Amino acid sequence: xxxxxxLCKSFGTHKVLDGVNxxxxxxxVVSVLGASGSGKSTLIRCINGxxxxxAGSITVDGFDVAKPKELAExxxxxxxVFQQFNLYPHMTAVENIALAPVEVLKRPKAEVIAEAxxxxxxxxxxxxxxxxxxxxxxxxxxxxxxxxxxxxxxxxLLLDEVTSALDPEMTAEVLDILKVLATTxxxxxxxxxxxxFARSISHRxxxxxxxxxxxxxxxxxxxxxxxxxxxxxxxxxxxxx
Ligand code: ADP
Ligand code: MG
Numbered sequence: 001x002x003x004x005x006x007l008c009k010s011f012g013t014h015k016v017l018d019g020v021n022x023x024x025x026x027x028x029v030v031s032v033l034g035a036s037g038s039g040k041s042t043l044i045r046c047i048n049g050x051x052x053x054x055a056g057s058i059t060v061d062g063f064d065v066a067k068p069k070e071l072a073e074x075x076x077x078x079x080x081v082f083q084q085f086n087l088y089p090h091m092t093a094v095e096n097i098a099l100a101p102v103e104v105l106k107r108p109k110a111e112v113i114a115e116a117x118x119x120x121x122x123x124x125x126x127x128x129x130x131x132x133x134x135x136x137x138x139x140x141x142x143x144x145x146x147x148x149x150x151x152x153x154x155x156x157l158l159l160d161e162v163t164s165a166l167d168p169e170m171t172a173e174v175l176d177i178l179k180v181l182a183t184t185x186x187x188x189x190x191x192x193x194x195x196x197f198a199r200s201i202s203h204r205x206x207x208x209x210x211x212x213x214x215x216x217x218x219x220x221x222x223x224x225x226x227x228x229x230x231x232x233x234x235x236x237x238x239x240x241x
Contacts, residue, residue, distance in 0.1 A: 001025050002047070002078065002156050002189070006056035009042055009211075016042050017053070018211040024156060024189050029182045031198035031219075032191045034208035035236065040191045043208070044160045047189075048080050061155065076104075078156040079149035083164045085141040087133040093120060093144045094129040097151045105152070112151070119147040123177050139170025143177055150181075157181070160191045195240055199223055207233055 002024040009017040016039045024030055032040050045051040047058055049065045058065045063074035087096045097116035101107045120129050123143040133141055142162055149157060159178070163171040175197050182188060182201040192198050198205065198219075205222040207215035209232050221227060228234045 001059075001061065002187075003059045004043070004047065004056070005058075007043070007046060007053055007058060008055040009039075009046055009051060009053040016211050017046070019056070020208075020211070020213045022206060022213060022216065024187060026155065026187050027185050028204065029186075029188045029190060029202045030204045030206060031202040032189065032206050032208060033195065033198060033236070037210075038208040039211040040208055041160055044080060044158050044189070044191060047158060048078060049075055076152070077154060078158055079152045079154035080158040080160065081142075081145050081149045081162050083161045085133070085138075085145045087141060087144060087148070089133050092130045092132055093125065093136065093147075096133070096144060097148045100148070101151050116147065116151055119150055120144070122180075123147060124173075137170060138166050139173040142166060142170070142174050146174070146177060146181075155187060157186055157188045158191075159188060161193065163192070163194060195237075207236070209236075 004020055004022040007017050007020040008015065020043060032043065034040055042051060046053050047065065049071045060074040060077045063070040065071050065074045091099065094113060094116045097119060098109065098112045101112040102109050117126065117129055120126050123146065125140060125143055128136060128140060136144065163174050166174060175194065179201055190198065190202065202219045205215070205217060205219050206213055215222060215227060215230055215233055217226060228237065
């Protein structure tokens, strides 16, 4: 289980996360919704150890990200896909995917390359395996980014607005892949603006407002009276229509 308890994070005097509690159980798809600036990316960055925090704790399968000796184990269990693809420009798609399993997990290169090609096939990109990022469309690059995360065989996949930089057609390509992952048991914490999509794939919705996690409920409840009875959720949902 991935567990966030009483997480508080400030930048200077600005409190960005205020007592956030969240759990993600194996097999669950949980979407994180909230306005821009509500702290969603900061939450993801705290979970994967890219930001320190003042109070609370985060454990990934029991490994505490705030303990230097446990961070590597915690990180090994989760993989993050960001809005910006961050692929290495001088490496092909398959080389980008294979890099971390070889360098970090010390796995045999030939085996990893074969797996990377199989992952590209799963996302419809077998024919682009040897292309460089500059030769790929945005949607293709993000699909490579997802393969790169999956190549680490993470227990938890964290996705931070992975479609925000894409046009609608490319967004659809990427969401199709995520739908398959969601329905085949991949555990995901999914930060998104794609509300309809979040509704269609998530077991639970959590809602952040100004750093406070003010709702955490089954998806059907969030989009029904129970969610709408929270004024801030109602306001957020009404703005979308
Ligand atoms: P979201 O992803 O929900 O849009 P963020 O987590 O990116 O929100 O940001 C939450 C708040 O923290 C915002 O007010 C943002 O300006 C602030 N913030 C984020 N990163 C930093 C930083 N490195 N330094 C100072 N303030 C930051
Ligand atoms: Mg963000």
